[in-house]
Amino acid sequence: MMTPLLEENLFATVLKGSSALLLTLCSAALIFFSLPIALGVLAGGLVAIVNFIWIRSVLQRILIQLPVKASSYAQIRYVGRLAVTAFFLYFIITSSWFSLAGLFVGLSVIVITIIALSLYGALSAGG
16 A cells, blocks of 8 residues: 655655755766766756746745735746856856756756656555
8 A cells, every 4th residue: 555645744845855866867867878867967956956946936926915916926926046057057068067968858857856746646446
């Protein structure tokens, strides 16, 4: 029998699963491929995880505020997050330290974890 996922712990579960997947992928890339690929996976995974945490933080603040203030707050934070992410991705892509293929794999860490947890939730519910 599978243990059902609790909605209260879903964010922490996604973070723990993504971190474990990132560690696994970085180790595998380092063992089977090269250091630039492992660094690309690490950089992409960290960008994805930090963005996921940042989005949650902004959404929590938006839900507390009044609807009029929430709209402008969300727009400003969205553009700011996008600019900071673009800056880091530009540095990573133009640098010769990181592999672009590894970066793409690392950026998918959150998506892979959410898909895996969704499948687990469907299977544990009997679906």
